[in-house]
Amino acid sequence: xxxxxxxxxxxxxxxxxxxxxxxxxxxxxxxxxxxxxxxxxxxxxxxxxxxxxxxxxxxxxxxxxxxxxxxxxxxxxxxxxxxxxxxxxxxxxxxxxxxxxxxxxxxxxxxxxxxxxxxxxxxxxxxxxxxxxxxxxxxxxxxxxxxxxxxxxxxxxxxxxxxxxxxxxxxxxxxxxxxxxxxxxxxxxxxxxxxxxxxxxxxxxxxxxxxxxxxxxxxxxxxxxxxxxxxxxxxxxxxxxxxxxxxxxxxxxxxxxxxxxxxxxxxxxxxxxxxxxxxxxxxxxxxxxxxxxxxxxxxxxxxxxxxxxxxxxxxxxxxxxxxxxxxxxxxxxxxxxxxxxxxxxxxxxxxxxxxxxxxxxxxxxxxxxxxxxxxxxxxxxxxxxxxxxxxxxxxxxxxxxxxxxxxxxxxxxxxxxxxxxxxxxxxxxxxxxxxxxxxxxxxxxxxxxxxxxxxxxxxxxxxxxxxxxxxxxxxxxxxxxxxxxxxxxx
Numbered sequence: 001x002x003x004x005x006x007x008x009x010x011x012x013x014x015x016x017x018x019x020x021x022x023x024x025x026x027x028x029x030x031x032x033x034x035x036x037x038x039x040x041x042x043x044x045x046x047x048x049x050x051x052x053x054x055x056x057x058x059x060x061x062x063x064x065x066x067x068x069x070x071x072x073x074x075x076x077x078x079x080x081x082x083x084x085x086x087x088x089x090x091x092x093x094x095x096x097x098x099x100x101x102x103x104x105x106x107x108x109x110x111x112x113x114x115x116x117x118x119x120x121x122x123x124x125x126x127x128x129x130x131x132x133x134x135x136x137x138x139x140x141x142x143x144x145x146x147x148x149x150x151x152x153x154x155x156x157x158x159x160x161x162x163x164x165x166x167x168x169x170x171x172x173x174x175x176x177x178x179x180x181x182x183x184x185x186x187x188x189x190x191x192x193x194x195x196x197x198x199x200x201x202x203x204x205x206x207x208x209x210x211x212x213x214x215x216x217x218x219x220x221x222x223x224x225x226x227x228x229x230x231x232x233x234x235x236x237x238x239x240x241x242x243x244x245x246x247x248x249x250x251x252x253x254x255x256x257x258x259x260x261x262x263x264x265x266x267x268x269x270x271x272x273x274x275x276x277x278x279x280x281x282x283x284x285x286x287x288x289x290x291x292x293x294x295x296x297x298x299x300x301x302x303x304x305x306x307x308x309x310x311x312x313x314x315x316x317x318x319x320x321x322x323x324x325x326x327x328x329x330x331x332x333x334x335x336x337x338x339x340x341x342x343x344x345x346x347x348x349x350x351x352x353x354x355x356x357x358x359x360x361x362x363x364x365x366x367x368x369x370x371x372x373x374x375x376x377x378x379x380x381x382x383x384x385x386x387x388x389x390x391x392x393x394x395x396x397x398x399x400x401x402x403x404x405x406x407x408x409x410x411x412x413x414x415x416x417x418x419x420x421x422x423x424x425x426x427x428x429x430x431x432x433x434x435x436x437x438x439x440x441x442x443x444x445x446x447x448x449x450x451x452x453x454x455x456x457x458x459x460x461x462x463x464x465x466x467x468x469x470x471x472x473x474x475x476x477x478x479x480x481x482x483x484x485x486x487x488x489x490x
Contacts, residue, residue, distance in 0.1 A: 007043070010086060039082055192211050249263070251289055257298060267285075290303045327364070342371060367385075374403075379407040401427070402445055406449070
């Protein structure tokens with residue numbers, strides 16, 4: 001049974017989920033098969049790993065039916081039934097977590113069953129409960145909010161027009177059309193962000209993508225009228241839709257640094273009107289847009305760490321399931337290293353990584369130790385750790401090569417650096433997924449370190465000035481590189 005989707009699903013259950021799932025299985029409304037209850041009672045004994053040989057189908061059969069010959073078909077059906085019930089449990093659990101979706105389903109059902117008094121009471125309750133001005137208190141996404149509230153307001157207006165036209169108010173018509181338009185623009189912005197983010201780190205060309213064509217069409221026209229109408233419906237809604245449009249604009253091909261700064265500043269200005277999940281999404285969009293623009297006037301590492309610090313302050317590191325994925329946190333190590341901000345690496349390790357039971361934990365902890373060795377200027381120890389860390393992705397290989405180049409410069413090992421530089425082309429040829437931007441940045445980094453080595457050996461005024469001007473005119477070069485250049489004596 002170890003490879004079954006039923007067990008795969010059960011593995012995702014928390015201890016609380018297991019207790020609730022048992023209650024669910026024991027409810028005759030959902031399950032009348034006592035053998036499924038007995039099967040789960042056996043399986044749960046092997047949590048959380050669920051890797052014991054006793055979970056073999058035939059072994060489980062012996063526990064369930066000790067006096068019967070193993071029947072493959074019966075056992076298969078029991079496992080299939082357990083999988084269906086686990087899926088039903090997850091569905092109901094998810095629905096109960098998303099109250100606005102649950103309310104939308106109830107309103108639709110009340111309308112279909114023509115229960116007018118309950119219908120009107122419920123939609124009025126929803127109007128008070130989900131006021132758009134209080135969105136920051138909602139535990140839901142903005143896309144969910146606009147989508148479900150549009151449908152609720154629409155159903156309300158449509159039902160009342162049939163039941164009692166006098167009760168069908170024009171303000172509900174205005175509301176659901178505004179919410180529908182807002183929902184459309186939010187989804188457009190989200191999907192545009194997804195397409196552009198896909199092409200950020202890997203060699204992916206969007207081509208004739210429908211959402212890109214749509215956004216370009218919207219840009220040719222004017223969104224001003226839409227944003228004005230949204231603000232008239234609700235100032236908060238207007239600010240939210242404006243944020244989504246600014247996010248879309250900053251990801252366009254002709255976006256400028258001013259577009260980025262306008263978007264970033266509006267996000268930070270409006271952090272307290274956004275639900276937590278959407279704030280997290282906007283902070284990630286700041287990082288993505290800064291990376292895509294690749295401008296010397298935008299310090300990508302600083303933008304990433306500033307966004308991270310706000311997420312830590314507002315407890316927005318965990319995912320919807322409450323888990324922290326430490327490989328995602330690892331990406332912040334590289335940016336913090338560029339800024340020499342070792343404190344933030346320490347906080348990530350102390351508050352999140354050290355408490356994780358992720359199987360990648362030890363590897364990530366080695367990366368943390370590597371940065372602390374650099375902080376203490378123990379570059380030989382850092383090089384030793386670089387050699388034993390297991391790269392979890394191709395981008396991690398890139399960052400480790402850059403860190404190795406830094407350490408080799410610090411210990412003045414030019415010969416080994418030249419070997420690393422010569423092997424770079426072979427390394428880049430081995431990956432077809434690395435974007436052109438990342439290839440250029442990696443080559444440029446090694447070229448700058450090589451020039452620093454040569455200046456260290458033989459300082460020369462004009463070459464020093466040229467290198468200094470190049471490095472200091474681009475905010476994205478690491479702090480250590482700028483400090484080393486300033487320490488050189490001409």
